[in-house]
Amino acid sequence: MRKSILFLGLLLSFPLMAKQYLSLDGGHDLRGFGEEKYSLSLMAEYGYNRTWEHMGNVDVFAHMPVVKNVQIDARMQYCSANVLTGVIVLRPTFDLPVGQLFAETEVLYKGVLRNRMSDFCAALSVGWRFDYVSVQIGGFTRVMDSWDRDWHSEDKYETEPFNLLYRLEIFCRPQTNNWNISVGLSNKEDWQMERMWQPMILLGSRYDIDEHWRVHLDGQMKITGMFHLNATFYAAYLRAGFSYRF
Amino acid sequence: MLLLSVMFATCNPNYDMIGMIDGTSPEIAQRFADSRHYSDSVGVVHMQMPADYRIFVCTDSHIDTTHYGLEKFIRAYKADTNPHLCLFLGDLINAQAHFDHADSILHLDGVMTNRTDTVFLTCGNHDIYFNQWHVWQQYYGSSTYWFDTYTGTDYQTSKLLDLFICIDTAEGTLGTDQMKWLKDLLNAKKEAGYRYIIVFTHTHLFKQDNSQGHTSNLSIEETYELTSLLTDAGVDYYLCGHDHSREVTGYGNVKYITVDSSTDAEPNPFYMVMEMGQHVNYEFISLLPRP
Numbered sequence: 001m002r003k004s005i006l007f008l009g010l011l012l013s014f015p016l017m018a019k020q021y022l023s024l025d026g027g028h029d030l031r032g033f034g035e036e037k038y039s040l041s042l043m044a045e046y047g048y049n050r051t052w053e054h055m056g057n058v059d060v061f062a063h064m065p066v067v068k069n070v071q072i073d074a075r076m077q078y079c080s081a082n083v084l085t086g087v088i089v090l091r092p093t094f095d096l097p098v099g100q101l102f103a104e105t106e107v108l109y110k111g112v113l114r115n116r117m118s119d120f121c122a123a124l125s126v127g128w129r130f131d132y133v134s135v136q137i138g139g140f141t142r143v144m145d146s147w148d149r150d151w152h153s154e155d156k157y158e159t160e161p162f163n164l165l166y167r168l169e170i171f172c173r174p175q176t177n178n179w180n181i182s183v184g185l186s187n188k189e190d191w192q193m194e195r196m197w198q199p200m201i202l203l204g205s206r207y208d209i210d211e212h213w214r215v216h217l218d219g220q221m222k223i224t225g226m227f228h229l230n231a232t233f234y235a236a237y238l239r240a241g242f243s244y245r246f
Numbered sequence: 247m248l249l250l251s252v253m254f255a256t257c258n259p260n261y262d263m264i265g266m267i268d269g270t271s272p273e274i275a276q277r278f279a280d281s282r283h284y285s286d287s288v289g290v291v292h293m294q295m296p297a298d299y300r301i302f303v304c305t306d307s308h309i310d311t312t313h314y315g316l317e318k319f320i321r322a323y324k325a326d327t328n329p330h331l332c333l334f335l336g337d338l339i340n341a342q343a344h345f346d347h348a349d350s351i352l353h354l355d356g357v358m359t360n361r362t363d364t365v366f367l368t369c370g371n372h373d374i375y376f377n378q379w380h381v382w383q384q385y386y387g388s389s390t391y392w393f394d395t396y397t398g399t400d401y402q403t404s405k406l407l408d409l410f411i412c413i414d415t416a417e418g419t420l421g422t423d424q425m426k427w428l429k430d431l432l433n434a435k436k437e438a439g440y441r442y443i444i445v446f447t448h449t450h451l452f453k454q455d456n457s458q459g460h461t462s463n464l465s466i467e468e469t470y471e472l473t474s475l476l477t478d479a480g481v482d483y484y485l486c487g488h489d490h491s492r493e494v495t496g497y498g499n500v501k502y503i504t505v506d507s508s509t510d511a512e513p514n515p516f517y518m519v520m521e522m523g524q525h526v527n528y529e530f531i532s533l534l535p536r537p
Contacts, residue, residue: 050422051468115474119466144470146477146498156496158473160453195453197462225418227460228371228449228488229265232273232417234465 039063043216043241045077050234052081052114059190059239069093077191082114085191099130104138108193116147121193125165131174136167136186140193163187164196169204178208189220197227214243260310260341262375271379274421277369277414280379281388282427291393292401293331293364298523299395300328305335305448305487306507308372309348315508315515315533316351322517322531324354331395335487335505336370336416336448345381366393368412370448370488389414390424392431394440408522409440415449415486418462425471432479442526445476446485450493450504457491476500482526492516492530508533 045057057079064072073089087108094101103126110119125138145157167186173179184202187194194200203219222235264270271277302323307316323332338348352365369389373382382389392411398404413420413428420428435443451472453463464472476484477498484500490507506516515533520526 049465049467050419051425051465051471053422112470112474115470117470117474119470144473144497146474149498153499154496155499158452158495158497161455163453192466194466195463197460198465222465224465225269225371225416225462226266227462228418229262229375230269230271230371230417231266232269232419234419235467 036065036068037063037245038065039214039243039245041214041216041241041243043218043239045237045239047079047081047237048235049222052079052083055079055081057237057239059241061190061243069095075190079191082112084111084113085109087190096128099128102127102129102136104136106140108191110192117145118147119144123165123188123193125167127167131176132171134167134169134171136165138165139163140165140188142193160195163193165193166196169202179206181205194222198222198224199226212245214245216241216243260375262341265375269374269417270377271374271416274414274417274419275423277374277379277416278390278421278424278427280383281390281414284383284387285391288387290391293393293395294399294401294404295329295331295395295397295407297397297407298329298521300326300330301444301520301522302326302330302332303335303446303485303505303518303520304332304508305505306337306370306490306509307334307348308337308340308507308509308511309344309351310340312510313347313351314510314536315512316348317354318533319508319517320351320354330364332365333410333446333485334365334367335446335485336368337372337487337507338367338370340372340509342376342378345378345385349385366410366412366446368414368447369416371416371418374416388412389416390427406438406440408442408444409435409438411443411445413445413447415447415464418449418464419468420464420472425468429475432475432481436479442482442522443480444483444485445481448486449488450486451484451502452493452495452497454493454495455491457493458489461489473497473500483520503528506530510536 041061043059045059047055047057057077059077062074066072069092071091075087077085089104089106091102091104106123108121120143121140123138123140125136127134127136140163142160143157149155165188167184167188169182169184172181182204185199186202187196187199189200189202201221205217206214208214218239220237223231224234225231262270304319309316339345367386369382390413394409395407396404397407413424449464451464451469477500481500484502487505489504492506493504495502505518508515508517516530518528518530520528
C-alpha cells in the first residue's frame with residue numbers, strides 16, 4: 001500500500017518536474033544541446049589512434065536555436081592528421097509530460113586529405129532526454145569515395161546502406177546544475193559515425209563560470225574487436241575548451 | 247536483443263568473454279613481432295608456377311567436433327590436377343583445444359607438411375581465443391608474411407607472376423607496426439612487375455549488410471588508410487572471411503571478396519577457386535551435401 005502511494009505520488013509529480021526541468025533551460029548534453037540560447041564553442045583536442053598516431057585537433061561548434069523547439073548545430077574540425085570534418089544537425093524537440101523527445105537529422109562530411117578520399121554519412125534518429133539520462137537510436141548511411149576515382153574505368157565507391165546508430169548518456173547532476181559530468185556509450189560522437197559493433201566510450205564534463213561562459217573537458221576511447229571477443233585499445237581523445245552563450 | 251545476445255554468449259563455453267574487454271592472447275604488436283621473427287628465420291617463399299594456375303580459398307571452418315566441410319575442401323584441393331596453392335583465411339578452429347583435430351585434416355594424405363608447403367594460413371579471432379596465439383604459432387609460425395609466384399627455372403632471372411601478402415586482423419586492427427610494414431612492403435613491391443597483388447586476411451573492411459550479426463570490422467580510420475593504401479599500391483584483390491556470408495564489392499580499383507564460411511554449422515558452406523591467368527576468374531563451390 002505504502003509503495004502504491006509512493007508510486008502514485010511520483011507519477012503525479014512527473015508533469016511538475018518536467019515543467020520545471022524544461023523552463024529552467026538546462027540543455028541536454030555538455031555542449032549546449034537543448035539550450036535556447038545561441039552559443040559558440042572553441043576547443044582544442046589531443047588524439048591518438050593506432051593508424052594516424054598522435055594528432056592535435058581544433059574544433060568549432062555553433063548552436064543555433066532558430067525558433068522555439070527547433071535547433072541547428074554546425075561543427076567544424078581540423079585534425080592535424082590532415083583530416084577536415086564538417087557536421088550539420090537539425091533537431092526539432094517535443095516537450096512531453098516527462099522529459100523531452102527529440103529527432104535529429106545529421107549529415108557528416110569528412111574530407112580525408114591524407115588519403116584523398118571523402119566519407120559522407122547521413123543519419124536519422126530519435127531520442128528521449130531526462131535530467132540524468134539521454135537515449136538516442138536511429139540509422140545512418142555511409143558513402144566513401146576516392147577523390148582520384150577514374151570515371152572512365154571500373155573503379156568503385158563504397159556504400160554502406162544501413163548502420164544502426166545509438167547513444168546512451170548518463171549524467172551525474174540535473175541538467176540545470178552549473179556543472180555536470182557524463183559517461184556515454186555510442187557508435188557516434190561529434191566527428192565520426194562508426195559501424196554499430198564498434199562502440200565508443202564517451203566521458204564529458206562542464207562548468208558554467210557565469211551566465212555566458214562555460215568550460216568543457218571531454219574524453220573518448222575506442223576499443224576494436226569487442227564483439228568478436230578480441231578487444232584491444234585503438235584510439236583515445238582528450239578535449240578541452242570553452243563556450244560563449246549569447 | 248543485444249542484452250539477450252550477450253547473456254547467451256556469456257553462457258557459451260566456446261566464447262572467450264574476457265576477450266570482450268581485453269583480448270586474452272598477446273595483442274597485435276606482439277603477434278606481429280613474433281610473426282616477423284618467425285618469417286625472417288624461415289625466409290620468403292617463392293613458388294614456381296606456370297602462368298595459369300589455381301588458388302583454392304577457404305575460411306572459417308570453426309572446427310570443434312566435426313570436420314566435414316574442411317575435409318571436403320582439402321580433398322577437392324588434393325584431387326585437383328592443375329597447378330595450385332591454397333589460402334586459409336582464419337578461424338580454423340572454433341574455440342580451445344581443437345588445433346590437433348583441425349591440423350590433422352589439413353595434413354590429410356600428406357597435404358601441408360609445413361607452413362612453406364602449399365597451404366598458407368592467417369589467424370582469425372577464434373584461433374586466438376583463450377590465449378591460444380602461442381599454440382597457433384607453434385603450428386603455423388606466422389600470421390604476417392608475404393610470398394610470391396614466378397614462372398621459369400630460376401627466381402632471380404624468371405618472370406614474376408603474383409604477390410601474396412598475409413596480414414593479421416584477428417583483433418580488428420592491424421596496429422601501428424604492421425600497418426607500417428604493409429606500407430613499406432607495398433611501396434617496395436609496387437614497381438617490381440607483379441601481374442596481380444593479393445592481400446589476404448581474416449577481417450572484412452566494409453559493412454554492407456547485417457548478414458552475420460555482430461562481426462566487427464576494422465575501425466573507420468583504419469578503413470580509410472587501408473583502402474587508400476591498397477588502391478594506391480595497385481592491389482587487385484583483398485580476400486577475407488569473418489562475416490561468414492559472401493560479399494563481393496569494390497573500392498577504387500581493388501576488389502574486396504568476403505568468402506563464405508566452410509563451417510559444419512553453416513547451412514550453405516562454400517569455398518572459392520580463383521583461376522589466375524591473363525584474366526582472373528573466380529567461382530564459389532558448395533561444400534554440400536554432407537555425409
